[in-house]
Amino acid sequence: MRRKRHGRIIFTTSIAGMLGRGTIHGYVASKAGLAGLTRSLAVELGEHGITCNAICPGYFETELTAGFLQDETYVARLNSRVPLRRWGKPRDLAGVAVFLASDAASYVTGQQIVVDGGFTVTL
DSSP: OTTTTOEEEEEEOOTHHHHOOTTOHHHHHHHHHHHHHHHHHHHHHGGGTEEEEEEEEOSBOSSTTHHHHTOHHHHHHHHHHSTTOSOBOGGGGHHHHHHHHSGGGTTOOSOEEEESTTGGGGO
């Protein structure tokens, strides 16, 4: 990327790295660490035309969350706290990823973009 003087680095972190959550300390710490890495790489690589950003998903329907999705009470409680009243689907991340990889985001770097149906704004 440095030789081409252009590039995009996009990490996938989590809202957990911004908010914290009990019992999953390692997960939260690793996601918070990626947020810091995003910022430090943005500073280091910016002069080379390389941007570095992070996408922070909220609750998404994935293999990782399959167990939670089996618990109707948990799903209903979470949906009641998400303004869009649903869990995200992997395709909901596509637009942000395409934007960050495109020239439209050539002046966006060091940012964490939350994709969570509004969950974090309700806290």
